[in-house]
Amino acid sequence: MHEYLAFGSRDYWLMVLLLMFSRGMDILSTWIATPNLKLEGNPIAKKLGWRWGIPVNIAMCFGMAFWPVTAIAISTTSVLVAARNFQSAWLMRSMGEENYRDWHVSRIQETRITLYLFCLAGNTVLAAIVGVAVIYFSGELLIPLAIGLGIVTYAIAVAFYSILGVWRLRRAADRRPPRIRSVPAILVNGAALKAPLADSCACETGEYPGK
Numbered sequence: 001m002h003e004y005l006a007f008g009s010r011d012y013w014l015m016v017l018l019l020m021f022s023r024g025m026d027i028l029s030t031w032i033a034t035p036n037l038k039l040e041g042n043p044i045a046k047k048l049g050w051r052w053g054i055p056v057n058i059a060m061c062f063g064m065a066f067w068p069v070t071a072i073a074i075s076t077t078s079v080l081v082a083a084r085n086f087q088s089a090w091l092m093r094s095m096g097e098e099n100y101r102d103w104h105v106s107r108i109q110e111t112r113i114t115l116y117l118f119c120l121a122g123n124t125v126l127a128a129i130v131g132v133a134v135i136y137f138s139g140e141l142l143i144p145l146a147i148g149l150g151i152v153t154y155a156i157a158v159a160f161y162s163i164l165g166v167w168r169l170r171r172a173a174d175r176r177p178p179r180i181r182s183v184p185a186i187l188v189n190g191a192a193l194k195a196p197l198a199d200s201c202a203c204e205t206g207e208y209p210g211k
Contacts, residue, residue: 022075029085076150
């Protein structure tokens with residue numbers, strides 16, 4: 001397979017089909033998990049939405065198919081991302097996007113940041129090691145090289161967007177005013193009063209449980 005493919009050639013259409021399938025799986029898994037894109041971690045994809053995101057992906061499939069190494073690398077990354085999405089898509093859909101987001105935010109807030117980052121590194125660095133090994137042993141073979149690049153790109157993307165999400169969460173929490181919640185009423189001169197109590201716990205959207 002050459003480094004550049006002629007438009008309309010058999011290998012070109014093969015790359016188009018490969019990209020269509022892999023990007024299609026990524027889009028399908030995203031739609032199942034978050035049909036309103038409230039849980040989408042990629043800010044560009046979230047801003048494009050479904051209306052522009054799908055046409056942009058179709059155009060990318062036809063454009064990137066000229067370069068087989070790039071096409072295979074993108075396809076590898078897309079398939080791995082789709083597999084990661086499918087792993088939790090059923091839970092996201094059954095809980096609902098907002099409920100899942102609030103639940104996920106709460107788990108992150110209750111976890112030490114060092115533990116979270118350590119587990120994230122275990123998830124991404126180990127995957128990157130596999131990709132580097134595939135690249136190293138690929139020699140002059142383009143297909144194994146492209147697959148290795150796709151695995152490494154997947155690991156970098158997961159690490160980047162996960163850290164970006166946590167950073168946004170912590171920044172939003174720092175700016176958010178303390179929550180005011182009520183405690184049981186007390187009697188003062190025969191009248192029932194409720195004393196507010198500050199509580200710093202809040203979810204990502206700025207809406208508090210029980211509000």
